[in-house]
Amino acid sequence: MSRFSLNQATIKYADLETAVRVTADAGIESIGLWREPVAAAGLEHSARVVRDAGLRVSSLCRAGFFTMPEGPARRAAVDDNRRAIEETAALGAPTLVLVAGGLPEGSRDLVGARARVGEALAELEHDALAAGVQLAIEALHPMYVTDRAVVSTLGQALDLAAPFDARAVGVVVDTFHIFWDPDVLGQIARAGVEGRIASYQVCDWNMPIAADPLLSRGYPGDGLIDFASLTRAVVDAGYDGDIECEIFNQEIWDAEPALVAARARAAYENLVEPHL
Amino acid sequence: MSRFSLNQATIKYADLETAVRVTADAGIESIGLWREPVAAAGLEHSARVVRDAGLRVSSLCRAGFFTMPEGPARRAAVDDNRRAIEETAALGAPTLVLVAGGLPEGSRDLVGARARVGEALAELEHDALAAGVQLAIEALHPMYVTDRAVVSTLGQALDLAAPFDARAVGVVVDTFHIFWDPDVLGQIARAGVEGRIASYQVCDWNMPIAADPLLSRGYPGDGLIDFASLTRAVVDAGYDGDIECEIFNQEIWDAEPALVAARARAAYENLVEPHL
Numbered sequence: 001m002s003r004f005s006l007n008q009a010t011i012k013y014a015d016l017e018t019a020v021r022v023t024a025d026a027g028i029e030s031i032g033l034w035r036e037p038v039a040a041a042g043l044e045h046s047a048r049v050v051r052d053a054g055l056r057v058s059s060l061c062r063a064g065f066f067t068m069p070e071g072p073a074r075r076a077a078v079d080d081n082r083r084a085i086e087e088t089a090a091l092g093a094p095t096l097v098l099v100a101g102g103l104p105e106g107s108r109d110l111v112g113a114r115a116r117v118g119e120a121l122a123e124l125e126h127d128a129l130a131a132g133v134q135l136a137i138e139a140l141h142p143m144y145v146t147d148r149a150v151v152s153t154l155g156q157a158l159d160l161a162a163p164f165d166a167r168a169v170g171v172v173v174d175t176f177h178i179f180w181d182p183d184v185l186g187q188i189a190r191a192g193v194e195g196r197i198a199s200y201q202v203c204d205w206n207m208p209i210a211a212d213p214l215l216s217r218g219y220p221g222d223g224l225i226d227f228a229s230l231t232r233a234v235v236d237a238g239y240d241g242d243i244e245c246e247i248f249n250q251e252i253w254d255a256e257p258a259l260v261a262a263r264a265r266a267a268y269e270n271l272v273e274p275h276l
Numbered sequence: 277m278s279r280f281s282l283n284q285a286t287i288k289y290a291d292l293e294t295a296v297r298v299t300a301d302a303g304i305e306s307i308g309l310w311r312e313p314v315a316a317a318g319l320e321h322s323a324r325v326v327r328d329a330g331l332r333v334s335s336l337c338r339a340g341f342f343t344m345p346e347g348p349a350r351r352a353a354v355d356d357n358r359r360a361i362e363e364t365a366a367l368g369a370p371t372l373v374l375v376a377g378g379l380p381e382g383s384r385d386l387v388g389a390r391a392r393v394g395e396a397l398a399e400l401e402h403d404a405l406a407a408g409v410q411l412a413i414e415a416l417h418p419m420y421v422t423d424r425a426v427v428s429t430l431g432q433a434l435d436l437a438a439p440f441d442a443r444a445v446g447v448v449v450d451t452f453h454i455f456w457d458p459d460v461l462g463q464i465a466r467a468g469v470e471g472r473i474a475s476y477q478v479c480d481w482n483m484p485i486a487a488d489p490l491l492s493r494g495y496p497g498d499g500l501i502d503f504a505s506l507t508r509a510v511v512d513a514g515y516d517g518d519i520e521c522e523i524f525n526q527e528i529w530d531a532e533p534a535l536v537a538a539r540a541r542a543a544y545e546n547l548v549e550p551h552l
Contacts, residue, residue: 103500108500108501108502109502110455110456110458110502111505114458141418141419142417142418142419142456142457143417143418143419143485143489145456146456146481146483146500147483147484152456152457152458153457153458155458156458159458179386180386180418180421180422180428181418181428181429182386182390182428182429182431182432182435205422207422207423208423209419209489211487213419213485213489224379224384224422225384226384226385226386229387
């Protein structure tokens with residue numbers, strides 16, 4: 001069995017059925033899905049297509065975006081997270097990835113926004129437990145702190161998760177977002193001790209940073225991340241689930257999905273798998 | 277007395293004499309100098325020009341860039357840092373800003389590069405003490421970790437400084453680079469307790485990030501940083517030195533230096549000074 005999973009965002013322009021076919025045809029056994037293409041294909045239909053192809057679903061991306069203060073927008077966000085938990089369960093995925101969201105419009109209050117992430121998790125813990133879904137807080141690189149995720153380090157994600165049942169709230173270990181952290185190896189070990197590694201995602205840090213900094217990711221090996229030390233730390237922390245390759249990169253998105261799937265798998269087999 | 281200091285990089289295209297004149301004409305009492313324009317004008321001449329204008333020199337930027345392994349390039353880097361210490365003393369500045377440097381060419385070993393920063397500081401401690409100059413390790417935003425500075429957080433800078441006399445090795449608190457850190461207020465307090473705040477630099481985090489991410493800084497007020505909480509933390513930590521405004525921004529560099537000096541001072545007086 002291979003633990004490699006192709007995250008659907010890596011072949012962003014493929015619809016659900018194409019993504020599943022490309023993944024299975026490449027001999028990949030697992031796929032990470034995104035809510036938008038699943039919704040476009042229909043939730044039940046998507047679950048059936050994946051099942052018929054014999055694939056595991058490693059995670060569903062993504063919910064979260066709940067840093068705004070109390071009010072109708074916040075209620076809508078919490079409701080949307082509840083729907084996402086149900087979708088995750090319906091797809092048979094163990095994990096729902098959460099991106100916290102950035103500063104609310106006009107705000108400079110990171111401390112307040114971060115506190116509201118914890119408050120949202122408190123509202124969702126019971127739903128996650130009931131559905132058998134582990135929420136996975138994803139720390140994003142600090143260059144996205146104001147517009148995308150006020151959760152910036154693995155240690156901070158673990159602090160936010162700490163009050164909750166580990167079956168309900170875990171964390172994502174994403175190489176791109178956390179490799180720079182002087183404390184990354186210690187925090188990966190801590191995540192293992194606390195039973196909270198819900199997902200391990202691999203992609204590389206390409207330099208120079210792309211003009212759209214969201215798209216500066218690369219295949220493992222194309223950038224400057226040391227996958228050996230990070231992968232060994234994740235293994236030593238006891239994580240034994242699927243390992244997703246999730247790449248946002250315009251050139252990769254513009255390439256043939258079957259070639260991208262093959263290339264991602266080869267990069268994983270060269271740079272990550274030897275350290276398992 | 278105003279604690280405001282105009283860092284020369286904010287009016288990058290002005291030569292040393294122009295920068296000094298613009299600063300003094302704006303009623304600013306202090307200036308942060310850079311080695312290249314000082315060298316172009318001559319060290320002794322520069323010191324005289326600044327003295328004749330009645331300005332303090334808050335810091336000299338910059339040395340560092342010593343992450344490479346042992347060999348001639350590393351020896352040259354250490355020698356260059358020693359020269360920079362002498363230049364700082366000759367200019368009457370209390371502080372030499374150090375930018376650590378990124379990964380050596382072809383390396384993905386952040387742990388090794390970070391260790392070599394500590395080794396370089398050990399070589400320089402005595403020179404700094406002898407010259408009466410405090411080296412100031414600057415943590416740079418994690419988006420610069422591979423190409424510019426493997427020191428990414430204030431806590432990491434303090435850990436690197438810890439083995440050395442605080443009169444020889446301190447840290448820079450630069451809002452742009454550290455505002456995102458969930459632990460920033462705690463680490464500023466720690467820096468105060470340890471007597472290591474050598475410099476407080478203010479500029480804002482503009483969004484979206486500029487296509488050249490080095491140039492994404494703005495006047496205080498133009499971006500998303502909360503200067504109130506950071507400035508109060510620096511004050512509470514006991515820092516009572518000059519406060520530099522250092523902005524890398526193409527539009528600001530293209531503007532008239534006198535206007536830039538006035539605008540930077542006004543931004544400081546509106547956003548920073550009320551919290552002193």
